[in-house]
Amino acid sequence: xxxxxxxxxxxxxxxxxxxxxxxxxxxxxxxxxxxxxxxxxxxxxxxxxxxxxxxxxxxxxxxxxxxxxxxxxxxxxxxxxxxxxxxxxxxxxxxxxxxxxxxxxxxxxxxxxxxxxxxxxxxxxxxxxxxxxxx
Amino acid sequence: xxxxxxxxxxxxxxxxxxxxxxxxxxxxxxxxxxxxxxxxxxxxxxxxxxxxxxxxxxxxxxxxxxxxxxxxxxxxxxxxxxxxxxxxxxxxxxxxxxxxxxxxxxxxxxxxxxxxxxxxxxxxxxxxxxxxxxx
DNA sequence: ACAAAGTATACCCAATCGGTACAGTATATA
DNA sequence: TATATACTGTACCGATTGGGTATACTTTGT
Numbered sequence: 001x002x003x004x005x006x007x008x009x010x011x012x013x014x015x016x017x018x019x020x021x022x023x024x025x026x027x028x029x030x031x032x033x034x035x036x037x038x039x040x041x042x043x044x045x046x047x048x049x050x051x052x053x054x055x056x057x058x059x060x061x062x063x064x065x066x067x068x069x070x071x072x073x074x075x076x077x078x079x080x081x082x083x084x085x086x087x088x089x090x091x092x093x094x095x096x097x098x099x100x101x102x103x104x105x106x107x108x109x110x111x112x113x114x115x116x117x118x119x120x121x122x123x124x125x126x127x128x129x130x131x132x133x134x135x
Numbered sequence: 136x137x138x139x140x141x142x143x144x145x146x147x148x149x150x151x152x153x154x155x156x157x158x159x160x161x162x163x164x165x166x167x168x169x170x171x172x173x174x175x176x177x178x179x180x181x182x183x184x185x186x187x188x189x190x191x192x193x194x195x196x197x198x199x200x201x202x203x204x205x206x207x208x209x210x211x212x213x214x215x216x217x218x219x220x221x222x223x224x225x226x227x228x229x230x231x232x233x234x235x236x237x238x239x240x241x242x243x244x245x246x247x248x249x250x251x252x253x254x255x256x257x258x259x260x261x262x263x264x265x266x267x268x269x270x
Numbered sequence: 271a272c273a274a275a276g277t278a279t280a281c282c283c284a285a286t287c288g289g290t291a292c293a294g295t296a297t298a299t300a
Numbered sequence: 301t302a303t304a305t306a307c308t309g310t311a312c313c314g315a316t317t318g319g320g321t322a323t324a325c326t327t328t329g330t
Binding site: 162163164178179181182185192193194195196197198199200 | 303304305306307308309
Binding site: 028043047058062 | 273275276277278
């Protein structure tokens with residue numbers, strides 16, 4: 001069970017942007033070089049981050065990217081969800097029809113998984129990009 | 136980010152075995168039918184569980200499977216790891232060489248991910264198959 | 271008008287997932 | 301001791317996902 005590589009790159013990109021003066025634009029190319037991320041792939045990831053309202057993009061000659069909100073307002077959970085969608089943990093947490101036993105409500109495994117997912121989400125949400133740098 | 140289907144089946148199989156009198160053998164076929172798991176696939180999963188010391192197998196005419204230890208001694212983490220290996224969360228947690236920034240030790244993202252993984256592991260380890268049934 | 275940025279869509283190869291097939295081995299019982 | 305029954309091991313298979321690239325296009329500052 002792991003996060004995918006795109007998510008890792010997204011973490012790095014957002015972390016990089018968090019270290020910049022508020023509102024400063026940076027081209028994808030520079031982020032890519034600094035963070036050693038394939039440029040084309042990074043552009044794709046940045047589009048997801050933009051769609052999720054984490055990053056703002058500006059086109060044209062001196063365009064680039066900047067954070068759409070304060071680093072403190074962006075959590076690791078936000079980034080994960082922007083890139084790979086919500087954490088599912090298990091098919092049957094998403095679609096009860098997928099549960100081949102089909103008695104979700106009184107399935108103790110389901111209950112445990114539900115609670116584990118919740119813990120994981122909370123944990124991811126507890127890290128914001130302002131605090132990440134410090135310590 | 137999710138657990139795979141084999142792990143889900145493994146949960147169900149172990150849960151099923153946990154509900155049986157200690158030491159009672161059950162054929163894979165019966166587990167498969169009860170839990171609606173493809174038989175061949177279940178057999179494969181059971182081999183992983185046996186290799187991990189969660190389940191014991193007996194061949195021959197009235198063979199089958201039984202838990203290798205008390206339900207209380209088996210956690211969801213044990214089952215996850217038996218089936219899909221340890222939880223990695225991120226490439227660079229496994230192999231520092233994979234970290235394209237290569238300064239793992241002082242990377243705040245790495246530190247956060249490390250801690251998140253730990254929380255997840257603890258959470259998974261907090262559910263054992265004796266308690267799952269009750270409540 | 272043109273170069274420098276981002277956008278959109280489509281594609282590609284490799285790895286993993288979910289599962290099956292086949293050939294083999296152990297064992298209880300007739 | 302033959303045989304049916306149950307597990308084992310390896311190899312395979314089609315579909316999906318992961319990680320990334322290509323191509324064509326749009327926006328914008330100078």
